[in-house]
Amino acid sequence: MTGARVPDRVPDRVRVRVALAEDSGLLRDSLVALITRFGHEVVTAVGSADELLTAVRAAPPDIVVTDVRMPPTFRDEGLRAAIALRRERPGLPILVLSQHVDTPSLTELLDTGAAGTGYLLKDRVTNGTDFVAALDEVAAGGTVVDPEMVRRLLAYRRDPLRLLSARELEVLGLMAEGRSNTAIRERLVISEVTVSKHIGSIFTKLGLHSDGADHRRVLAVLTYLRGADAD
Structure with a gap:
């Protein structure tokens, strides 16, 4: 300004x-x-x-x-x-x-x-x-x-998953498979802190702000599955 x-x-x-x-x-x-x-x-x-x-x-x-x-x-x-x-x-x-x-x-x-x-x-x-x-x-x-x-x-109204980076989509896909943060860390060979940061970014980009972490995790996975069904 x-x-x-x-x-x-x-x-x-x-x-x-x-x-x-x-x-x-x-x-x-x-x-x-x-x-x-x-x-x-x-x-x-x-x-x-x-x-x-x-x-x-x-x-x-x-x-x-x-x-x-x-x-x-x-x-x-x-x-x-x-x-x-x-x-x-x-x-x-x-x-x-x-x-x-x-x-x-x-x-x-x-x-x-x-x-x-x-x-x-x-x-x-x-x-x-x-x-x-x-x-x-x-x-x-x-x-x-x-x-x-x-x-x-x-673009978001059509497909909120478009807002996610390639790595965030990868993390969300593993979440959809029911993998824990530790399992995601081992699969992607990254730190658990990095996994948490990716998941936090996913929640933010999908507009999941106010609910508990467990509930947001479920909602994020449902959004991912809806996107996969649309494909």
């Missing part, structure tokens, strides 16, 4: 109150300056999902803008917070910024309601006018999704 282009004259627009969550202090400050420059009010700017939850629950804004990956694990804390807030306050506009194309996270967010939902890749948010136009659209109840996310979402 540093160096984002802004026009000489900011057009008239409805002023909205923004709650911002971004762990990078430099990017957070840049976003605050940009949003304020366009006539909106940043009522809170925090660096963690927990702080976002606390601030929004204390004083609900007109829109939440949040990064997906935040402390402490930098996995999906921001997304989890956004989904929790949307469930507590149905219709709360949410604009998510992500460094990566993460189709399952978009799918899960859209499942809480498509209206007032935005999902943009950070690399594409380089034009201040375009970014704030997306913020305005989402705050007004519209839906804004990065074009690359749309392409990946369509």
